[in-house]
Amino acid sequence: MSEPGPAGGAARGPLSPRPPTSSPELPRGGLESAPTFSNARRRGHAAPRPGPRARPAGGCRSRLPFLPARRPHGSDGTGRRTNEHRHASEQRRKRNRGAGRGPPWNEETLRRAGTERPRAAPRCSAPRLSGTARHGTARHGTARHGTARHGEMVPELQKTTVRIQQPERVMGLIRAIKEQGGSKLQVISDFDMTLSRFGCNGRRCPTSHNILDNSHVISEDGKKKLKDLLHHYYPIEIDPNRSLEEKRPLMVEWWTRAHELLSQQKIQKGDIAQIVRESDVMLRDGFNELFDQLHKYNVPMFIFSAGVGDILEEIIRQANVFYPNVHVVSNYMDFDDNGVLKCFKSPLIHTYNKNNSVLQGTAYFQQLSTRTSIILLGDSMGDLTMADGVPSVENILKIGFLNDKVEERRGKYLDAYDIVLESDETLDVVNGILRFILMET
Numbered sequence: 019m020s021e022p023g024p025a026g027g028a029a030r031g032p033l034s035p036r037p038p039t040s041s042p043e044l045p046r047g048g049l050e051s052a053p054t055f056s057n058a059r060r061r062g063h064a065a066p067r068p069g070p071r072a073r074p075a076g077g078c079r080s081r082l083p084f085l086p087a088r089r090p091h092g093s094d095g096t097g098r099r100t101n102e103h104r105h106a107s108e109q110r111r112k113r114n115r116g117a118g119r120g121p122p123w124n125e126e127t128l129r130r131a132g133t134e135r136p137r138a139a140p141r142c143s144a145p146r147l148s149g150t151a152r153h154g155t156a157r158h159g160t161a162r163h164g165t166a167r168h169g170e171m172v173p174e175l176q177k178t179t180v181r182i183q184q185p186e187r188v189m190g191l192i193r194a195i196k197e198q199g200g201s202k203l204q205v206i207s208d209f210d211m212t213l214s215r216f217g218c219n220g221r222r223c224p225t226s227h228n229i230l231d232n233s234h235v236i237s238e239d240g241k242k243k244l245k246d247l248l249h250h251y252y253p254i255e256i257d258p259n260r261s262l263e264e265k266r267p268l269m270v271e272w273w274t275r276a277h278e279l280l281s282q283q284k285i286q287k288g289d290i291a292q293i294v295r296e297s298d299v300m301l302r303d304g305f306n307e308l309f310d311q312l313h314k315y316n317v318p319m320f321i322f323s324a325g326v327g328d329i330l331e332e333i334i335r336q337a338n339v340f341y342p343n344v345h346v347v348s349n350y351m352d353f354d355d356n357g358v359l360k361c362f363k364s365p366l367i368h369t370y371n372k373n374n375s376v377l378q379g380t381a382y383f384q385q386l387s388t389r390t391s392i393i394l395l396g397d398s399m400g401d402l403t404m405a406d407g408v409p410s411v412e413n414i415l416k417i418g419f420l421n422d423k424v425e426e427r428r429g430k431y432l433d434a435y436d437i438v439l440e441s442d443e444t445l446d447v448v449n450g451i452l453r454f455i456l457m458e459t
Contacts, residue, residue: 174450179442183432191436194413195391196455200315202412203455204386206404207395208372209323209330209348213308215300215443216397216421226325226333226348227276229297236283243279247272255369255398258427262370262399269368273324277349277362287328287357294332301337304445309339311449315456316343318386322404323348324367345382370400374407383407395448397421402434417448 171189175182182188195203207213210225217223224232231244251272254265312319319341323330327348334340350363365376377383390412392405397419405414418435419442420427431438439447 172447172450172454174447175437177442177447179440180447181428181432181438181440182436184436188415188436191413191415192451192454195393195415198391198413200317200456202389203391203393204318204320204389204408205312205393205395206320206322206408208397208401208404209321210325211397211421212395212401212419213301213305213321213445214333215302216419216441217443218300221298223300224298226299226323226329229293229299229329230280230285230326233289233293233296235285235289235293236280240279240283244276247276247279256422256427258423258430266368266370269370270366273349273366273368277366281359281361283359285351285359287351287353287359290328290332291336294329294336299333301333302443302445304449305337306339307449308445308452309334309341309344311452311456313339313341313343317456318389319344320382321346321348322367322372322401324369324372324400325349326351347377347380347382368400369398372400373403377407383409393417393448393451395419396435399430399434415451417451 172192174180210227214225215223228248230236231241231248236244251268254260254268255272257265309319311317321330321344323346325348327346327350330348331340331346334344347367349367351359352361352363354360367376387409389408390410392408392411392414394401394405394414394416396402396404396416401418402416405411415437416435417437417439418431420431420438420440424440428438428440437447
């Protein structure tokens with residue numbers, strides 16, 4: 019850089035000629051302490067160039083007192099560079115280059131020569147990561163948080179409960195759904211442990227079946243038998259080492275036996291509302307915003323549940339969010355003329371048959387043939403097929419709630435769902451994505 023001249027004079031660049039000056043006085047330390055241009059340069063200091071030297075008669079160079087005689091290059095005193103000296107110089111240059119240091123390039127010289135300062139080699143050759151999150155697992159290469167750029171779109175994706183295996187693909191899906199607009203969107207969701215909470219303060223929250231199982235209308239013997247069924251079949255339902263083909267007949271067996279036991283309890287239709295009020299059921303934090311947003315923008319909400327339809331409808335009714343855009347398909351009770359439960363209606367819906375096979379005869383999805391963008395919410399592998407009945411799908415974003423045995427089941431969930439929410443009892447991420455998609459631009 020140029021520096022201002024004395025007394026506010028013109029700026030002088032590093033190669034600007036200096037006017038002749040008188041020789042400075044000898045430093046007090048003698049010749050040994052006098053700075054030289056070459057010594058200062060080696061130390062990394064910018065020493066001033068000496069002024070023009072006077073030449074005595076005869077043409078030989080003068081020995082000025084402020085500039086000691088240069089030492090010869092070679093160790094033999096002849097002034098010639100020896101091979102040993104050349105080798106040492108070369109080693110110093112290599113060390114300097116390896117440390118990211120180069121020769122003391124003069125910017126003005128390089129500019130006049132029409133070139134640029136050589137760039138130092140990077141100290142680390144590891145490739146930079148892009149489109150990944152700050153935290154991830156080495157095993158799955160997953161992103162635990164969204165990148166800062168993604169966080170600007172949906173800040174909720176930076177929550178510590180979020181895992182995404184392919185962040186760029188997910189953000190592409192969200193952008194595509196937004197471009198399609200709310201008029202093309204529908205939401206398909208499970209209910210138990212997806213819209214309702216899995217637990218609270220270390221205690222399990224009941225599913226729609228459990229609400230009946232634990233209610234005052236069930237005898238003690240019936241409660242014991244229903245609990246025995248739960249302890250036997252639930253580990254099978256969530257076992258990651260069993261195939262779906264192996265699980266399906268066992269789930270049919272579990273649901274059938276449970277419905278038979280409930281049908282023996284003489285449950286009154288008029289007791290349903292009180293049973294729900296007395297239960298410990300809880301919807302996930304943020305359920306009001308979810309239902310309100312979908313209702314405001316007229317986005318259909320299809321709840322596809324293997325629970326008890328009469329119970330879950332009463333839950334959302336008591337939560338004041340049972341809007342006209344909400345449609346439920348589930349296992350419904352069949353009451354006799356006296357309002358007493360006699361059996362459950364067909365078809366039987368369990369965890370692993372939530373697909374088009376149980377939607378035959380319903381025209382729901384056909385009526386929504388123009389709704390080609392889908393946000394799917396579930397908590398099991400069986401929920402992944404809930405959108406199979408949609409006639410035309412352009413974009414589908416699958417969000418999975420991983421509630422139980424997180425470490426053991428993480429791999430399969432990350433392979434199946436676009437976004438996995440681990441032990442997250444809120445709907446924050448879903449609401450954040452909907453806000454981004456539905457907000458007016």
